[in-house]
Amino acid sequence: MSFDHSGHGGRARLGRRGFLRWGLAGAGAAVAPGLLAGCASPAAPSDSSTLRVWDLFSGGDGVLMDEMLAAVGSGPDAFSIDRTILEWGPSYYTKLAMAAAGGRAPEVAVLHLSRLAAYAPGGLLDPFDLDLLAEFGVTEQHFAPAVWERAGWDGEIYAIPLDTHPFIVFYDKEIADRVGLLDSDGELAPFGSPEAMIEASAALAAEQGGSGVLFGHVADQAQCWRLFNGLYAQTGATWELPDGGEPRVDFDAAVRVVTFMTELFDGRTNPNSLDYFGAMAAFQGSRGAMIFCGEWELPNVRSTGRPMGAAPFPNLFGQPAVHADSHAYVLPRQERVDQARRREAHRFVATMLKNSYTWASAGHIPAYQPVIADERYADLDPQASYADAAEVAVLDPPSWFTGSGSNFQNQMTQPMSSALIGDMSPEQAVQQMVDQSAAMIDQPNPVA
Structure with a gap:
């Protein structure tokens, strides 16, 4: 595989870290989880409108994510994004948990949906406001039930799937x-x-x-x-x-x-x-x-x-x-929620989903069904041949210790x-x- 984003086929390699804010200390913590205590409080964003986003996409996936972020980072409704790219694996999930537990997490992060049971029940994530998402054109009806049903916990939706892989x-x-x-x-x-x-x-x-x-x-x-x-x-x-x-x-x-x-x-x-x-x-x-x-x-x-x-x-x-499994967007718990930035986080997630045709070129099945219904997707070969897999997707059994990696x-x-x-x-x-x-x-x- 060209990008090794999920530990598929061996140990993930540390990818591009262009916006990583933690310098050498953060890089050391990526391979030494015991050093995480100093990494739970990343620096504040450069201005009040900037969204901090953490993801684990390197290699080919990282390039495609760059393209998507460039697309939403221009025009009259552009987002200001401070992106942090971290190495996939246990270190990523430990860092995310530590940051959320300390209330100093980014506004948006990527999580494998199979990992949700380790985060939502422990209060490490905030639920999405579905009315607010609907205002930006994203509702439950836009997702395959097999994936959407794993996005919830205790009656709330804590993850918005970007894809099914x-x-x-x-x-x-x-x-x-x-x-x-x-x-x-x-x-x-x-x-x-x-x-x-x-x-x-x-x-x-x-x-x-x-x-x-x-x-x-x-x-x-x-x-x-x-x-x-x-x-x-x-x-x-x-x-x-x-x-x-x-x-x-x-x-x-x-x-x-x-x-x-x-x-x-x-x-x-x-x-x-x-x-x-x-x-x-x-x-x-x-x-x-x-x-x-x-x-x-x-x-x-x-x-x-x-x-x-x-x-x-x-x-x-x-x-x-x-x-x-599914890469999904989550809202890590924050000690003090900026409501304007939280609203912007919902708009960002909705916009990324609507632009996920680019994401499909790596092989991932977009979770946002209107993208799959687009005639352009039907022309993708062989991606269109296995798109139905999202309808019968089976993730790991939900538990705090299961999931990708x-x-x-x-x-x-x-x-x-x-x-x-x-x-x-x-x-x-x-x-x-x-x-x-x-x-x-x-x-x-x-x-x-």
């Missing part, structure tokens, strides 16, 4: 067509069952002359969970993490999914021991016909020059579902990765996942 499939269209996997519109036809997916992968491998399906998981902290979470939801089961209780898990359904994963990546038709970058390199080198990964890899797969197709992750177990994803991923390489049975892997879930539930929430 799902786990999908990219594939070589010519190879898929030759083995009969495309429909009359030239798109990937439904598989319908795990067995059909395995048969299709064998056909792809034979036609490719190498591997059918590629998937990088070795030493990765999230890949197996992304694959599992969508497939498990397709069975109709839920992975629930009630506070003070035991995990509620359909053990048999989970074993079915992990067993399928081990059968698909058998080490013969499809490799079972690739790391993330090895899988990407194999696909880019035409050593595989299909790859399971996030849509954020679009710039990389497009650079191969292969006839590229993309699709939401196939429905194999009966109920359409795709693992995903969390230790929960890592703890769920490792036993499944061991099962894929043959070091653990599917039953053992699922049992370890349940046990780890129970152990995390027992841990106290540090911001409660």
Whole structure:
């Protein structure tokens, strides 16, 4: 991937920090959370009309965000933005929590929607004024229900989604067509069952002359969970993490999914021991016909020059579902709210959503539905092919310890990765996942 904005595929690299106000002390804290005490009070904005905005977008995403901010920073209704770009990962979320707890947070920040349960209940965020958002042309009806329902907590809306970024499939269209996997519109036809997916992968491998399906998981902290979470939801089961209780898990359904994963990546038709970058390199080198990964890899797969197709992750177990997350705007708690600036924050969020066609070029699905309905979006290839994934998006189970970049994803991923390489049975892997879930539930929430 070209930007590594969410820890997808390895440790994020520190990106451009052009407006970072904390100098060397802040840069040190980015990799040393224990130093955060001195970072919870960023300097005040240069004037009363300036909005302070924190985000975690570097690389290709950072460039696109620059374009969007440049667009809203000009003209008669221009915004004055003091942007802070921080390294994605635990350090970002710790800094945001510390700043909000101290009441000295920015007016607007970006949060992965899967992380909301760690922030809204603890009073680290303020809810949005939906009447004010509606005044600026943004309402609940403009979002896919699967994403919007995760934006709320205790009857209030605490996050406004900017995008949905799902786990999908990219594939070589010519190879898929030759083995009969495309429909009359030239798109990937439904598989319908795990067995059909395995048969299709064998056909792809034979036609490719190498591997059918590629998937990088070795030493990765999230890949197996992304694959599992969508497939498990397709069975109709839920992975629930009630506070003070035991995990509620359909053990048999989970074993079915992990067993399928081990059968698909058998080490013969499809490799079972690739790391993330090895899988990407194999696909880019035409050593595989299909790859399971996030849509954020679009710039990389497009650079191969292969006839590229993309699709939401196939429905194999009966109920359409795709693992995903969402970059969302939030209003971090402030000790003293400037109502004029808070109003401007609402206008800023609404304006950014309306300008998110630019954001779609990186592969992300705009959360603001009028952008997707625009005929320009229909011409985006292959982005338009997987836009429906937003309708069936499944995020991490809501808890203070889950979400993108969390230790929960890592703890769920490792036993499944061991099962894929043959070091653990599917039953053992699922049992370890349940046990780890129970152990995390027992841990106290540090911001409660």
